[in-house]
Amino acid sequence: MFARQFRVKSNTAIKGSDRRKLKADVSAAFPSLTADELCELIPNKEELNVVKIYAHKGDAVTLYVLHKNPLFFELEKRLYPTVYVLWRHPALLPTFRTWPPVLEKLIGGADLMLPGVVAPSGGLPNVKRGDCCSVTLVNNRAPVAVGNAASSSEEMLSAGMKGRGVCVLHAYMDHLWAFGDKSGPPSFPDAEGEGQEANGEDYEVDDTQEEAERCEEEEEEQLSSEKVKDQPCCGSEALSLAVQEEQRADEEEEADQEDQKMPQETMDALLLQCFLHALKRKVKKSELPLLTSTFLRNHMFSCCPSGKQLDIKKSSYKKLSKFLQAMQKQHNLIRVKELTKGVESIVEVDWNNKELRYFKVVEETNGDAAAAAQDGGEAEPPYHPPEITTLYSVSARLEPLFLDANKRKGTILQPAEVRHIVTEYVKKNELVDENNKNYVTVDPTLCDCLLEKSEYQEVQSLKWDDLFGRALGKMAECYEVVFPGHAPVRKKGHMEPIDVSVASRGSNKKVTLIKNLDAYGLDPAAVGAALQRRVQASSVLQPVPGSKDKVVVQIQGNQIHQVGRLLTDYYQIPRKYIQGLDKAPKSGKKSQWIKMMGSSEMSFRSQRRSSLNQHSP
Incomplete structure (x- = not known):
């Protein structure tokens, strides 16, 4: 899962309630941990971060990081320990042993195949399908991989130790391990593994690799081929590859740290620029007090230069409230106050502040373009709304009215065509009222097509607008959608x-x-x-x-x-x-503020009147 680079979505400090929940979840998932060991893994006062990431296949994973080392990762609401935790508690999970050359396959993303498992004298660990388990190497009990059992112990033995043994999720020297301090596994001597070597009778590299290649998926083979050569690796070659991989990972981490610093510093500068621009050109004194969320959404975003995107989460502040506090304490530009519980507002702006007075607005900044960049993004093709036209289909009841125009049942017409055909029918049959040309005399065809049964004896004439309206109302509604560059699409019903x-x-x-x-x-x-x-x-x-x-x-x-x-x-x-x-919610914050100020004013006046009445002779 972590054989390729993952994408970090967020990195925040854990809350107290979430820390307690994590302790309970870890205790339930790994009951062998004592209370002291649990407090050592998840201390109460040390900073613990929650990092949400997306793996290269799109899986959403949550990491719990202490002292820059990931302790646990949560996948599909299930907790798994990392190798950093297992090196401190090697007996936390059931363990399968394998040979050192197989480690390179695991690093590349392959699963542990049963022919590569070295069975101890006491037999395989007792596991069920899907149980969390670890993988160790011969001569060292320090786990190097974590995953789920592909089948139960009984099924493994009944299959003749062929097929998949452990579906590996995380391994030593993968990108999750590189997210931590990149320390190596400790040395825990394995009494049963002493004297056994990779080229001994108990292990054949060729057989293991052939079986693995038959059972591994295509993607796993591609991943492993990036790190492992085709020929079998002996122990010294594996160690050499491990050292090279660790050096390469160190270089990549240093490059990533440099890349991460620049966007953060750039985002801080952009944030300050948009903040000063908004105060200088957008905010008016009459708008104060102004909700901080409204200030960000309506003022700061519109001040973002064209081609750039304002994202507070990518800055060093992470949150708008922390940024505004810095502007208040360090720069004395604004004063932020909580007028209602949990809702902050900008109540005062120092318009005479030197930093604000000498700030020069870049004239080429286009608010509309910036807003468009914020909303749609530059990389997306421009969107053009479709042209939607309402059409009408001739129904069976109105077919006699359209026979002269040779329009049968099901013919689709535009409203203008319907008006034209009805007008021609009226003129051809001389149905216009001679006394009042705004009315049309109803003949038997119009009576059958447009009138209800209760109106047959009562309605003798109709106004032109009523005539057209009834004709359209008796027809089946359709619509036509035309997207730019595409053929028109007609559908029944309404859009x-x-x-x-x-x-x-x-x-x-x-x-x-x-x-x-x-x-x-x-x-x-x-x-x-x-x-x-x-x-x-x-x-x-x-x-x-x-x-x-x-x-x-x-x-x-x-x-x-x-x-x-x-x-x-x-x-x-x-x-x-x-x-x-x-x-849409009505904007009631301003009226609430005015009402609150009005009530305080009335209270002050009443107190003033009572005071004057007491001192009056």
Whole structure:
């Protein structure tokens, strides 16, 4: 799983409640650990980080890191120890032994095959299919790999020790190991392994490799071929390769650290630039107090230069609140206060601050272009909304009315064509009222086609607009969609709008759901990413129940207002094709502030009046 480089999504310090939960989960997963050993692995006062990563195959993995060393990784809600933990507690998991040359295969991403397993005198460890287990080398009990048992011990023996033994997830010298301090395994003498060598009777390299090559998957063979030569490796060759790999990993880590410093420093500078630009050109005194989230979303993002993307998580501050605190304490530019519990606002700006006064705004910065870059991204092709035309199909009831125009049942017409055909029918049959030309006399054909049974004896004439409206209303509705560069597509029914709604999840948390984006040629993943950058909230794609290829975009919080702005302003979708924008939350923060200030003013005045009444003669 970690044979290739993974991508780090986030790196945050663990909360106290999450630390306690992690302790409970580790204790439940590995009951052999004592209370002291558990406290040593997960100390109460030392900083422990939670790192969320994506493996090269797209698997979401959570790492728990202490002193820069990953201790555990969580995959599909199951905890696994890393080699750094197993070197401190080698007996934590059931263990399978193998020969040193096989380690190179494991590093490359291959699984441990049963012909390469060295069975101890006491027999194989008692495991079931899927149990977490470790892999050690002959003559050293220090584990070098972690994985799941591919089958139970009984199944391994009944299969004649052929096939897959351990599905390896993590191994010494892979990228997860390189994420730590890159220390080597300690030396734990193995009494049973003494005297055994790789070229002895108990192990044949050629047989093991041939069996492994027959059972390994194509991808594992490709991964292993990058690190292992075709011919068998003896112990000294394996050690040489290990040293070379460790040196190469050290060089890559140093290069990665240098690369990580530059984007962080660059993002800090961009953050400060957008902050000063927003204060100097965007924020007005009348807007104060201003919610910090509104300041970021409406002012700072719009000040981002074209071609760049503002992402606080990639800066050294990680959070907006920490950045604003730094601007308050170090630069004395603003004053931030919590007006309501849990909600911070900028209540004061020092407009005379030298740093703000001497800041020069780069004139080539284009707010609209920056917003577009934030929302859509430069790499994406420009989106053009489809042209949607409402059409009407001739129904069986209206067929007599369209016979003169040679339009049969099922013929699709535009509204203008329908009006023209009906007008020609009226003129041909001289049905225009002579006394009032705004009315049309109803003949038997119009009566059968347009009137209800209850109106047969009552309605003698119709207005032109009523005539056209009834004709369109009795026809089957269709629509035509034309995407730029594609042939027109006609479908029955009406065009379903983009549905934007708010739902509640666990603990009454609000999420915004966006459906039917694909009908308008929009990529749900691109829309979700654009919203995630705009509102700084996580978004996910969920499949629509009962549909194979349709998905729903889900984003945290009530973001209907931002969704509406993105769809109408950036993607140019007509508002009539978006459903649910009227449910956007009303901006009540300012009115609440005014009401609070008004109540305090009234209280002060009442106290003042009572004081004057007491001192009056």
